[in-house]
Amino acid sequence: MHITGKEISYLYICKRKLWFFRHGLRPELENDNVRIGMHLNETAFRREEKDIPIGEAGVIDWAAFKHGIIHETKKGRSPGKGDEAQVRYYLWWLNDNGIRVSEAQIHYPKMKKTNVVKWTEAAKIQAELDVAACRKIIEEPKPPEVCKYPYCKSCAYMELCYS
Ligand code: SF4
Incomplete structure (x- = not known):
């Protein structure tokens, strides 16, 4: 079962959202354009590339592979564990596929932050735990129960959860 970086981030945002997304319930706002299927080939990259598909894992915003750094830009104003989990998964995927990367930088332009x-042994273990946790939730026959989060009111699944 392929897992995407977006799904890994949902693990930390809302497990119910993760289940909905994976099971094809995708309101307009959630319907991103994950590009799938292109196998990464390190030699194909120039010094810095943008919107880089990495197989089934998702798309990296940009990267400087020469320096072992990938970059992700987030529009929001609140850094969260989901963002970290997403890039940690990308680091895991790349290293697992023979692309040596050591760091991910998450940029929050609105916060100038x-x-x-960093890619460490602990990060590797956590990335693998995250994948296992994602799979477990996805394989459940029903979505997890509603949890009331402050951000539910801006969630695309709100009507499904609160009607
Ligand atoms: S509305 Fe709340 S509980 Fe429902 S999927 Fe969204 S974040 Fe999760």
Whole structure:
């Protein structure tokens, strides 16, 4: 079962949202354009590339592979564990596929802030735990129960959860 970086981030945002998304319930706002299927080939990259599909895992915003750094830009104003989990998964996927990367930088332009996630043994273990947790939720026959989060009111699944 292929897992995407977006799904890994949902693990930390809302497990119910993860289940809905994976099971094809995708209101307009959630319907991103994940590009699938292109196998990464390190030699194909120039010094810095943008919107890089990485197989089934998702799309990296941009990267400087020469320096072992990938970049993700987030529109929101609140850095969260989901963002970190997403890039940690990308680091895991790349290293697992023979592309040596050591760091992910998450940029929050609205906050003028950058968070850094380093590729360490602990990060590798956590990324693998996240994948296992995602799979477990996805394989459940029913979605997890509603949890009331402050951000439910801006969630695309709100009508499904609160009507
Ligand atoms: S509305 Fe709340 S509980 Fe429902 S999927 Fe969205 S975040 Fe999760």
